[in-house]
Amino acid sequence: MDNRKRKALEAAGWKVGSAADFLGLDEEEAAVVELKLGLADAVKARRGRRRMTQEQLGRLLGSSQSRVAKMEAADSSVSIDLMVRSLLRMGASRKEVASCIAETPRRRAA
Amino acid sequence: MDNRKRKALEAAGWKVGSAADFLGLDEEEAAVVELKLGLADAVKARRGRRRMTQEQLGRLLGSSQSRVAKMEAADSSVSIDLMVRSLLRMGASRKEVASCIAETPRRRAA
DNA sequence: GCTCCTTATGTCGAATATGACATAATATCC
DNA sequence: GGATATTATGTCATATTCGACATAAGGAGC
Numbered sequence: 001m002d003n004r005k006r007k008a009l010e011a012a013g014w015k016v017g018s019a020a021d022f023l024g025l026d027e028e029e030a031a032v033v034e035l036k037l038g039l040a041d042a043v044k045a046r047r048g049r050r051r052m053t054q055e056q057l058g059r060l061l062g063s064s065q066s067r068v069a070k071m072e073a074a075d076s077s078v079s080i081d082l083m084v085r086s087l088l089r090m091g092a093s094r095k096e097v098a099s100c101i102a103e104t105p106r107r108r109a110a
Numbered sequence: 111m112d113n114r115k116r117k118a119l120e121a122a123g124w125k126v127g128s129a130a131d132f133l134g135l136d137e138e139e140a141a142v143v144e145l146k147l148g149l150a151d152a153v154k155a156r157r158g159r160r161r162m163t164q165e166q167l168g169r170l171l172g173s174s175q176s177r178v179a180k181m182e183a184a185d186s187s188v189s190i191d192l193m194v195r196s197l198l199r200m201g202a203s204r205k206e207v208a209s210c211i212a213e214t215p216r217r218r219a220a
Numbered sequence: 221g222c223t224c225c226t227t228a229t230g231t232c233g234a235a236t237a238t239g240a241c242a243t244a245a246t247a248t249c250c
Numbered sequence: 251g252g253a254t255a256t257t258a259t260g261t262c263a264t265a266t267t268c269g270a271c272a273t274a275a276g277g278a279g280c
Contacts, residue, residue, distance in 0.1 A: 022170070028198045035194065035204055053256060060132070064239055069258055079237060079267095080191045084145065088138045094145055098212035102205045164227060174269055179228055189237095189267060 033074070037105035039083035040074035042097075046090045047072075061086055143184070147215035149193035150184035152207075156200045157182075171196055 054068040071078045157167050164178040181188050
């Protein structure tokens with residue numbers, strides 16, 4: 001393989017070649033927030049469809065009402081992991097999780 | 111609204127109505143693992159396309175080579191958050207992140 | 221074989237996310 | 251109005267995840 005040469009040339013400082021499609025920190029954070037809003041909406045929607053209270057869902061997840069509330073508010077203290085796990089626990093498929101990550105969340109207002 | 115009555119009937123014990131599509135804990139864990147494998151593959155693939163080393167990517171992420179290695183191995187000690195952030199930082203769109211969550215990961219072998 | 225580069229694995233203190241609890245705010249009924 | 255149910259917000263001790271470091275393991279070229 002002839003990677004060595006190219007690697008030495010490209011990626012030398014920071015300007016790696018090809019598409020140059022790195023996001024900055026701010027853009028990344030914005031994307032994460034949108035993504036989390038999408039998950040939050042999905043959790044709220046699914047819980048609503050089941051006619052469950054936050055406390056019931058909290059119990060199902062082995063968690064608490066307050067954490068569910070924060071989850072649905074896309075609070076900065078809740079991880080993507082928790083939201084994803086919650087959706088899966090409520091019966092969402094991986095594809096469904098994916099789709100609510102892909103779509104721009106409805107509730108954009110602050 | 112007439113929710114009260116229905117809520118009292120449904121959701122009484124745990125058998126909430128409609129689709130009854132709750133996953134058990136095991137199934138949820140399995141789904142999480144698959145999902146993480148998909149993200150891990152995506153990180154590895156993107157890094158490869160950039161011809162970056164794990165150390166370079168670690169530096170870009172404000173992290174370290176070892177964490178990138180664990181990330182690409184879908185190690186249990188790495189969060190979905192970190193993987194998602196890494197992909198976004200490398201320029202992936204929310205949709206691209208979603209698609210690699212949706213698809214069943216190639217590398218199924220242990 | 222040895223050297224150099226890259227990746228894998230284990231461990232640590234520090235940083236962050238967690239469940240739990242209290243309590244405030246917001247409905248929804250009478 | 252009050253009573254009751256549900257949701258929002260703040261705080262805290264514990265648990266998990268973090269970056270960092272050391273070091274082993276795997277390859278590529280000599």
